[in-house]
Amino acid sequence: MQSRSPAPRATGRPRSAAADTAILAATRAALVELGWSKLTLGDVATRAGVAKTTLYRRWAGKNELVVDAVAELFDELELPDCGTLAADIEGVVLQFAAILARPEAQNGLMAVVAESCRDDALRERIRASIVDRQKRLVLQGRERAQARGELPPEVDPAEAARTVDLIFDMVAGAVVHRTLVSAEPADAQWVHDFTRILLTGLTGPAAE
Amino acid sequence: MQSRSPAPRATGRPRSAAADTAILAATRAALVELGWSKLTLGDVATRAGVAKTTLYRRWAGKNELVVDAVAELFDELELPDCGTLAADIEGVVLQFAAILARPEAQNGLMAVVAESCRDDALRERIRASIVDRQKRLVLQGRERAQARGELPPEVDPAEAARTVDLIFDMVAGAVVHRTLVSAEPADAQWVHDFTRILLTGLTGPAAE
DNA sequence: GAGCTTTCGCTACGAGTCGTAGCGTAATGG
DNA sequence: CCATTACGCTACGACTCGTAGCGAAAGCTC
Numbered sequence: 001m002q003s004r005s006p007a008p009r010a011t012g013r014p015r016s017a018a019a020d021t022a023i024l025a026a027t028r029a030a031l032v033e034l035g036w037s038k039l040t041l042g043d044v045a046t047r048a049g050v051a052k053t054t055l056y057r058r059w060a061g062k063n064e065l066v067v068d069a070v071a072e073l074f075d076e077l078e079l080p081d082c083g084t085l086a087a088d089i090e091g092v093v094l095q096f097a098a099i100l101a102r103p104e105a106q107n108g109l110m111a112v113v114a115e116s117c118r119d120d121a122l123r124e125r126i127r128a129s130i131v132d133r134q135k136r137l138v139l140q141g142r143e144r145a146q147a148r149g150e151l152p153p154e155v156d157p158a159e160a161a162r163t164v165d166l167i168f169d170m171v172a173g174a175v176v177h178r179t180l181v182s183a184e185p186a187d188a189q190w191v192h193d194f195t196r197i198l199l200t201g202l203t204g205p206a207a208e
Numbered sequence: 209m210q211s212r213s214p215a216p217r218a219t220g221r222p223r224s225a226a227a228d229t230a231i232l233a234a235t236r237a238a239l240v241e242l243g244w245s246k247l248t249l250g251d252v253a254t255r256a257g258v259a260k261t262t263l264y265r266r267w268a269g270k271n272e273l274v275v276d277a278v279a280e281l282f283d284e285l286e287l288p289d290c291g292t293l294a295a296d297i298e299g300v301v302l303q304f305a306a307i308l309a310r311p312e313a314q315n316g317l318m319a320v321v322a323e324s325c326r327d328d329a330l331r332e333r334i335r336a337s338i339v340d341r342q343k344r345l346v347l348q349g350r351e352r353a354q355a356r357g358e359l360p361p362e363v364d365p366a367e368a369a370r371t372v373d374l375i376f377d378m379v380a381g382a383v384v385h386r387t388l389v390s391a392e393p394a395d396a397q398w399v400h401d402f403t404r405i406l407l408t409g410l411t412g413p414a415a416e
Numbered sequence: 417g418a419g420c421t422t423t424c425g426c427t428a429c430g431a432g433t434c435g436t437a438g439c440g441t442a443a444t445g446g
Numbered sequence: 447c448c449a450t451t452a453c454g455c456t457a458c459g460a461c462t463c464g465t466a467g468c469g470a471a472a473g474c475t476c
Contacts, residue, residue, distance in 0.1 A: 005388055009474080011420075011421050011422075011473080011474055012420085012423070012472085012473065013419040013421075013422045013424080013425080013471070013472040013474090014349070014422085014425045014472080014473060014474095015422090015423065015424095016423080016424085016472095019424090035323070035325065035326035036323070037323060038463065039328060040461095040463085041462090041463080041464090042462075049339070050424080050425080051425045051426065052425095052426095053293055053424080053462090053464095053465085053466095054423080054424060054425075056465080056467085057424090064360070068378070074346055083393075084455050085220055085310070085410075085411075086318035087216050096294050103325070106321065106325045106343065107326065109322075110318050110319075110321050110322035110325070111318075111319065111322040112432065113318050113322075114244055114322055114387055115243070115244070115245060115319075115320040115387075117243065117311070117314045117315050117318070117388065118243035118315065123391055126389075128448065130461075131389060131390075151410065151411065151442080153376065156419075159386065161462090162401065163391065165392075166398065166402060166404070167402050167406065167410070168390075169385045169386040169390055170378065170381075170382045170385075170388075170402070170405065172381075172385055172389070173378075173380075173381030173382040173383070173384055173385030173386070173389075174377050174378045174382065176384075176385065177377045177378075177380050177381030177384065177385075180321055180322075180325065180397040181287075181334075181339060181377075181380070181381075182339075182376075182377055183324075183331055183375065184268075184373075185441030193370065193371070193374050194374060197374065197375070197378065197409070198405070198409060198410060198441080199407030199409045199410050199411050200377075200408075200409040200411065201405070201406060201407045201408040201410065202293075202359065202375070202407050203293075203358065203359065203407050205222075207295040219444075219445055219446080219449075219450050219451070220443085220444065220445080220449085220451025220452070221443040221444050221450075221451050221452045222443080222444065222451085222452080223446095223451090223452065223453095224452080224453085226454090246431065247472080248432090248434085249433090249434085249435090250433075250434090256438070258453080258456095259436095259453065259454045259455065260435090260455095261437095261453080261454075261455085262452080262453065262454080264435065264436080265452075265453090268457080269435090279470095311458040375431085417475085418476085419474105419475090419476090420460105420473105420474085420475085420476105421472100421473085421474085422468105422472090422474105423470105423471080423472080423473095424469105424470080424471070425447090425468105425469095425471095426467100426468085426469095427466100427467090427468090428465100428466085428467090429464105429465085429467105430463100430464100430465095431463080431464095432452085432453105432461105432462085432463075433460105433461085433462080433463095433473085434459100434460080434461075434462095434463105435457105435458105435459105435460095436457100436458085436459095437456100437457085437458080438455100438456090438457090439454105439456090439457105440449080440452100440453105440454095440455090441447075441452100441453080441454080441455105442452080442453070442454095443450100443451085443452085443453090444449105444451080444452095444459105445448100445449090445450085445451105446447100446448085446449085446450105
């Protein structure tokens, strides 16, 4: 997951693992205090107690550094097993919303996504570090619901993959948009309403 | 909608309206070629054929300028009347997707949203220039569907407002996430699948 | 312990951008 | 004709960037 260690040579002085931890933590702290645009690598280096050159030896630039710093926030994400699909969805969406409520996630995430529009390598890094890990949750929840009989089993694997991608975009997109664009909290009530629409649709069994 | 003309004084030389048009067009062109981070106001001024100081006299900074430049892209958005709620949604989502497919929208939109996390005035500007205009479409489509009898009428106005916000976050969030994070086109098939889920839900009448 | 290899901290540097000030000129209205 | 404002241009200090160079430190192998 780290920046670039193509061949961890057995000889020579090893890289300080403590420095990595300190740098990523300092990056998140700087994101909270300064935001994306005013965050400078020199400042991060000072906060972390390392030299600026050490930063440039490990990361190609600001984008890659922030991706790694933000990615760690999503490590805690996991799918709860509450017994029903609706409860599982509400649980994981609430976790996701809690992470997105943190200022370091807000300030960093959108900025690197914006940068990734013109940097395919960065987009791939985001996908590998952050996105795919969440998509696994959708897959897992879907399988579990199918085992329970709450969802019909998929026959066409290609269509199943399309559906997983679609659901992921709907869930992640809605929470991100609610939190960062509408700038209102994705609280318990919102998550409840969202889950109801997602499961039963707008025309579903009698609204409310 | 313009940057700041608190009191358009009757005396003195008036501001060139052509310069505004040229500057915003140049901003979009620069967004396409350079992206957000490498876009400089000096470069925009050169492209627009105006002096850099003129830019600073009209806009407070890069953020505000790009918001205005991107906002113009959404002027063409309108709700079609196709006869059914599903067709109306598909139509407007396809329009929205077409705008988001343009590189100037991708490069600019996410960046200003990211900046707005630490700048409330900027967030309000985005809301007024871009977001609220789209929310009107949700309201309009909902009323039309209720008149057709496709959706039950809302009794509680507070809950109705909550629902409109929720639907807006779901629609806009999904399209944005699909386009900018998943980096895959929101084409006709995707929009069709999305609309089906949105209307009938995951557990809806027999997937497929 | 000797020697090799790589990392680390530090300093300094040219390049580039930022946002502003100052000045003379151009375009309106009274 | 004159006051007022916008415009184009130049120049400026301040800041950040990313890199180069150096000596010292920390590991591994023999």
